[in-house]
Amino acid sequence: MTYSFDWGVLWRYREQLVGGFSLTLALSVLGLAGALGVGVLAGASAESERRWPRGIAAAYIEIARNVPLLVHLYFWYLGLTALRLPAFWCGVLGLGLYSGAYVAEIVRSGLQGVPAGQRAAGLASGLSRRQILRHIVYPQALRIVAPSLAGLFSQLIKDSSLASVISVAELTFVAGAIEGDTFRTFEAYIGITVLYLVAVTAISQITLWTLRSRIVEPAMQY
Amino acid sequence: MDLSVVGRNLPYLAAAFALTLQTAALVIAGGTVTGLLLGLARDAGLSAVRGAAALYIGLIRGTPLLVVVFVVYFALPALIGHRFTAYQAAVVGFIAFIAAYIAEDVRSGMRSVPRGQIEAGLASGLARGQVLRLVVLPQAIRRMIPALFNQFVRLLKFTSVASVIGVTELTGATLAVNAREFKPLPLLTALALAYFLACYALSLLGRWLNRRYAIAS
Numbered sequence: 001m002t003y004s005f006d007w008g009v010l011w012r013y014r015e016q017l018v019g020g021f022s023l024t025l026a027l028s029v030l031g032l033a034g035a036l037g038v039g040v041l042a043g044a045s046a047e048s049e050r051r052w053p054r055g056i057a058a059a060y061i062e063i064a065r066n067v068p069l070l071v072h073l074y075f076w077y078l079g080l081t082a083l084r085l086p087a088f089w090c091g092v093l094g095l096g097l098y099s100g101a102y103v104a105e106i107v108r109s110g111l112q113g114v115p116a117g118q119r120a121a122g123l124a125s126g127l128s129r130r131q132i133l134r135h136i137v138y139p140q141a142l143r144i145v146a147p148s149l150a151g152l153f154s155q156l157i158k159d160s161s162l163a164s165v166i167s168v169a170e171l172t173f174v175a176g177a178i179e180g181d182t183f184r185t186f187e188a189y190i191g192i193t194v195l196y197l198v199a200v201t202a203i204s205q206i207t208l209w210t211l212r213s214r215i216v217e218p219a220m221q222y
Numbered sequence: 223m224d225l226s227v228v229g230r231n232l233p234y235l236a237a238a239f240a241l242t243l244q245t246a247a248l249v250i251a252g253g254t255v256t257g258l259l260l261g262l263a264r265d266a267g268l269s270a271v272r273g274a275a276a277l278y279i280g281l282i283r284g285t286p287l288l289v290v291v292f293v294v295y296f297a298l299p300a301l302i303g304h305r306f307t308a309y310q311a312a313v314v315g316f317i318a319f320i321a322a323y324i325a326e327d328v329r330s331g332m333r334s335v336p337r338g339q340i341e342a343g344l345a346s347g348l349a350r351g352q353v354l355r356l357v358v359l360p361q362a363i364r365r366m367i368p369a370l371f372n373q374f375v376r377l378l379k380f381t382s383v384a385s386v387i388g389v390t391e392l393t394g395a396t397l398a399v400n401a402r403e404f405k406p407l408p409l410l411t412a413l414a415l416a417y418f419l420a421c422y423a424l425s426l427l428g429r430w431l432n433r434r435y436a437i438a439s
Contacts, residue, residue: 066421161286
């Protein structure tokens with residue numbers, strides 16, 4: 001091995017790295033908000049008793065999931081150039097709509113995980129459909145999906161690296177720039193890997209912790 | 223929308239689609255084998271092997287695919303003194319990446335086999351390797367089908383990332399055609415449709431295999 005390391009390069013480029021890291025976090029948080037909005041709506045519609053919402057939700061989920069994220073991003077960035085959306089918002093839209101399909105699947109499995117007998121019991125004891133969803137189904141479903149949601153959030157942070165391809169100056173883009181300036185390829189990519197690891201670990205712990213502490217224990221099953 | 227631009231470039235795009243499918247098949251095979259070995263190493267008897275596998279899996283699962291591909295293509299040559307072509311780097315990167323995810327699926331599949339069966343196998347005189355090969359793996363693999371096919375579909379989508387380091391698979395080829403013709407909307411729609419068909423077919427195959435081979439639990 002003839003390569004000599006120079007980790008000081010990370011310190012010299014600290015400002016760019018911090019900027020890239022903040023942009024990665026901003027992309028992830030906004031993408032996540034979009035994914036949750038679309039995903040909860042699509043997931044609940046997919047479980048609806050009416051045909052139209054069910055069909056539309058199923059079509060959205062299948063299409064969004066079976067097309068690569070990179071193609072989602074290019075679609076907003078290149079395909080819809082007429083809209084003149086800034087690259088950052090193309091990234092948010094692409095990430096949100098792509099991950100939304102996964103959120104929908106998680107929501108669906110959470111709703112299905114609540115035993116049917118509990119809805120029947122709710123109806124029998126005189127609650128309205130809305131009350132049943134709010135007081136019986138959702139609190140338990142949230143607990144069921146907590147680990148999958150935590151996994152999805154960390155996935156989203158990692159996926160946001162693809163926004164560098166449509167020229168959003170997030171973390172991976174910054175690493176490429178540092179590499180271009182200094183040829184310190186290894187240091188740059190290992191440096192951002194550590195930052196991604198920190199973000200991913202933090203976000204999944206925070207998600208698990210907030211969801212666990214805010215929701216009820218699942219009801220006993222007979 | 224005028225799709226004639228797709229028709230004009232069909233031979234080129236079809237060849238690129240074939241490369242995408244071929245790459246996906248290659249990394250699916252490579253990733254499954256590597257992931258299986260890694261999953262076994264993660265539960266190995268030797269604690270050093272176990273620790274190394276755990277470290278690798280944790281590191282990869284916290285890193286974006288794009289960064290893994292960049293490390294293999296740009297950074298590894300400086301360390302090992304061997305330069306991969308873009309295509310080789312993409313394939314190595316995809317396999318190295320997905321193996322960490324498949325390893326975890328392998329582990330949970332193996333754990334789904336009841337302990338009593340392993341003990342029964344050992345008690346009836348099978349060696350540990352035989353218990354693994356004849357009792358645990360056949361059942362574990364059948365239980366792993368849905369999880370594995372999830373990863374396979376992910377891999378098929380991931381192959382698009384190879385375009386970023388200059389491989390002209392389907393995404394790279396479509397962008398190249400777009401650079402000449404500048405008809406982004408029809409080209410990207412056709413691109414999305416091609417991936418959709420391939421991924422959907424792959425997940426249908428997974429569902430069919432699962433219906434056929436799943437073990438009722």
